[in-house]
Amino acid sequence: xxxxxxxxxxxxxxxxxxxxxxxxxxxxxxxxxxxxxxxxxxxxxxxxxxxxxxxxxxxxxxxxxxxxxxxxxxxxxxxxxxxxxxxxxxxxxxxxxxxxxxxxxxxxxxxxxxxxxxxxxxxxxxxxxxxxxxxxxxxxxxxxxxxxxxxxxxxxxxxxxxxxxxxxxxxxxxxxxxxxxxxxxxxxxxxxxxxxxxxxxxxxxxxxxxxxxxxxxxxxxxxxxxxxxxxxxxxxxxxxxxxxxxxxxxxxxxxxxxxxxxxxxxxxxxxxxxxxxxxxxxxxxxxxxxxxxxxxxxxxxxxxxxxxxxxxxxxxxxxxxxxxxxxxxxxxxxxxxxxxxxxxxxxxxxxxxxxxxxxxxxxxxxxxxxxxxxxxxxxxxxxxxxxxxxxxxxxxxxxxxxxxxxxxxxxxxxxxxxxxxxxxxxxxxxxxxxxxxxxxxxxxxxxxxxxxxxxxxxxxxxxxxxxxxxxxxxxxxxxxxxxxxxxxxxxxxxxxxxxxxxxxxxxxxxxxx
Numbered sequence: 001x002x003x004x005x006x007x008x009x010x011x012x013x014x015x016x017x018x019x020x021x022x023x024x025x026x027x028x029x030x031x032x033x034x035x036x037x038x039x040x041x042x043x044x045x046x047x048x049x050x051x052x053x054x055x056x057x058x059x060x061x062x063x064x065x066x067x068x069x070x071x072x073x074x075x076x077x078x079x080x081x082x083x084x085x086x087x088x089x090x091x092x093x094x095x096x097x098x099x100x101x102x103x104x105x106x107x108x109x110x111x112x113x114x115x116x117x118x119x120x121x122x123x124x125x126x127x128x129x130x131x132x133x134x135x136x137x138x139x140x141x142x143x144x145x146x147x148x149x150x151x152x153x154x155x156x157x158x159x160x161x162x163x164x165x166x167x168x169x170x171x172x173x174x175x176x177x178x179x180x181x182x183x184x185x186x187x188x189x190x191x192x193x194x195x196x197x198x199x200x201x202x203x204x205x206x207x208x209x210x211x212x213x214x215x216x217x218x219x220x221x222x223x224x225x226x227x228x229x230x231x232x233x234x235x236x237x238x239x240x241x242x243x244x245x246x247x248x249x250x251x252x253x254x255x256x257x258x259x260x261x262x263x264x265x266x267x268x269x270x271x272x273x274x275x276x277x278x279x280x281x282x283x284x285x286x287x288x289x290x291x292x293x294x295x296x297x298x299x300x301x302x303x304x305x306x307x308x309x310x311x312x313x314x315x316x317x318x319x320x321x322x323x324x325x326x327x328x329x330x331x332x333x334x335x336x337x338x339x340x341x342x343x344x345x346x347x348x349x350x351x352x353x354x355x356x357x358x359x360x361x362x363x364x365x366x367x368x369x370x371x372x373x374x375x376x377x378x379x380x381x382x383x384x385x386x387x388x389x390x391x392x393x394x395x396x397x398x399x400x401x402x403x404x405x406x407x408x409x410x411x412x413x414x415x416x417x418x419x420x421x422x423x424x425x426x427x428x429x430x431x432x433x434x435x436x437x438x439x440x441x442x443x444x445x446x447x448x449x450x451x452x453x454x455x456x457x458x459x460x461x462x463x464x465x466x467x468x469x470x471x472x473x474x475x476x477x478x479x480x481x482x483x484x485x486x487x488x489x490x491x492x493x494x495x496x497x498x499x500x501x502x503x504x505x506x507x508x509x510x511x512x513x
Contacts, residue, residue: 002238004270005049005090005153007312010383012376013346014047014369015314017094021356022076025058034356035080039087041359045369049090051156052077053354054147056096061354062160063108063127064097067139074146081150092154093147098140098228100128101160102167114139115181117166119174120200120414128166131224132181141231148235155232156275156348157265159244161224163217163254175253175414186216204416206405214255214401221254225265233267241265242273244316247295248302249454252400253417258306271312274303275348278315278335283327290426292335294437296342297389301437302396314346315339322353329364336372343385391434392473393446394425395455403457407484408498421454423475443467453477456485465490 007013018038022031042050054073055065065073084091099117100108108127109116115133117125129136147155160166163176178196187193190212194202202209232239243265245251262272276299279292296315303311317335319327332351339347351365359366397403401417409416428435428450435450440459443449448471456478459467464482468490474482480495488494505512 002151004238005092005240006271007314007345009345010377010381011345012340012373012380013049013314014045014373015049015051015090015092015346015348016042016047017051017053017348017350018352019053019354019356020077020080022073026356030356031080034358035083037359039084039089041366042087042089045366046373047089047349047369049092049153050084051092051094051154051348053094053096055098055143057108057111060104060106060108061096062101062104064100064112064129064140065143066111067142070143071146074150077150090153091150092156093150093152094156094158095144095147096158096160098129098157098161099131100125100166101158102165103127104167112139115179117176118179118182118196119166119176120178120196120412121174122178122196123174124179125166128160130177130179130181131161132177132179132185132220137227141227144228144231145235148232148239151236152239154240154242154273156242156244157228159246159277161221161243162246162251163221164246164250172411172413173250173415182220185220186213189216200412200414203414204406204409204412206403210417211402216255218255218257218260221256222260222264225261229265229267240270240273241267242275242314244275245277245299247277248298248396248398249400249418249422251302252398252402253414255401256398258303258398262303262307262311271310272307273312273314274299276300276313276315278317278339281318281320281326283331286331287430289331289334290429292338293342293429294425296339296344298394298396298437300342301439302398305396305439306398312346313344314348315342315344316348316350318350320350322351323362324364329368332365333368333372336369336376337379340376340379341384343387345380345385389436391436392428393438393443393449394428394435395440395443395449395451395458396437397439397458400454400458404454405457405481405484407480419452419454419457419481420477421452421456423452423477424450424473440467447471448473451475451478451482453481456481 021034055070057063057065081091103126112127114136115130117128117130164173166174183194183196203213229241232241266272276296279295280288300313319332352359404417404419406416440463444466449467450473452475468487479491479493482491483495
């Protein structure tokens with residue numbers, strides 16, 4: 001009798017992401033050997049779960065698998081699952097692509113007969129699917145059901161399930177979806193026909209069109225999430241469905257309502273499980289790992305504003321393009337500890353390549369994981385997720401894009417809805433100043449609040465007056481926003497005309513980067 005997989009209380013859980021090579025790319029005896037090595041490695045490194053990489057094109061990791069290949073792959077996987085479970089390892093899937101992440105400058109449309117995303121500039125993606133597409137759902141539904149037939153404990157949906165950054169980002173982040181189906185559906189809901197150009201222009205202005213669009217975008221993503229859930233749970237009702245996340249301020253521009261989205265994706269009665277982005281994939285300098293804290297803490301605070309129930313957080317520790325060449329043993333160990341200190345009982349580990357290289361070629365990972373597990377388990381016993389953080393209040397709000405105004409419109413990018421902010425976050429932390437992410441209303445309990453060109457839009461009038469009665473650290477953009485909002489006298493600062501300044505540029509094949 002199967003039961004729903006849960007993270008154990010008072011214990012840290014390693015979830016290894018792993019690619020099991022298979023014919024025709026290797027001989028079948030190599031597949032068996034790699035599986036034997038994997039199970040032995042998990043026992044020695046104290047790994048409780050493995051999510052196997054699936055559903056990516058054999059020639060391009062960032063796009064979905066083809067239907068024929070995916071179905072055959074899922075059927076072949078059935079042979080190895082009993083051995084995995086017999087070893088006491090939780091069998092899970094890293095469903096690498098749903099819509100497709102990025103096309104890599106290659107036209108994949110010859111392989112995918114479905115509907116494609118269209119960005120805010122009118123570019124059709126040469127491969128990434130529109131989630132509303134009828135043909136897309138027919139093909140991807142079969143792939144989801146094929147993998148659900150393997151009865152995994154968890155299917156982890158990757159962060160390609162998003163409405164931004166699918167491959168045309170030369171002039172900033174690209175935003176979606178402005179295909180005919182989306183435009184027609186939104187126009188019907190709003191009661192007025194919009195061209196893409198008209199709609200983008202209206203979205204940059206704070207008004208009814210933007211608010212209705214954000215609701216619409218969230219509703220379509222929730223409906224798609226519910227569809228994903230139905231495809232999986234009709235075959236394997238005990239499978240949990242997890243989601244990787246991107247930058248919280250970017251999700252706000254997608255209109256993301258975390259409560260509705262996670263209820264639709266997880267299924268009624270299932271606890272949501274999240275794999276937050278967790279900072280640098282590659283080690284450049286120790287200072288860059290401040291992003292591990294800011295990304296994880298803001299994601300958890302952001303979701304916590306809308307989701308009051310418990311959520312399982314398993315941050316993504318990824319060393320890409322893999323081995324200690326990408327990230328040192330010390331840096332990997334730091335992220336292991338940090339995830340537990342922030343209160344995450346699980347952590348996902350992307351440490352090894354997707355070519356099926358023997359795990360023994362990187363022996364220090366095994367030693368590191370085994371050594372740190374003792375410390376992590378002791379930290380887990382403290383139930384740090386229930387502790388209250390202290391420090392300077394940095395604001396976050398999943399509804400940020402519903403509040404930001406764009407006083408000086410320089411371009412037609414929907415990225416304007418993110419404001420000009422996050423000036424203080426990394427700076428203060430690198431200076432040794434304790435800081436945490438909170439909602440505007442929660443910040444009223446703190447003595448010091450920092451504001452920038454994004455977060456100065458977030459508090460309502462009552463909250464802002466109370467915040468300004470406390471200790472507040474502003475940057476010039478925050479001062480400009482506060483003056484626009486009518487608080488100039490309260491901060492005692494006047495802001496003159498601002499201007500754009502570009503100090504350098506780089507040209508690559510005729511394009512300014």
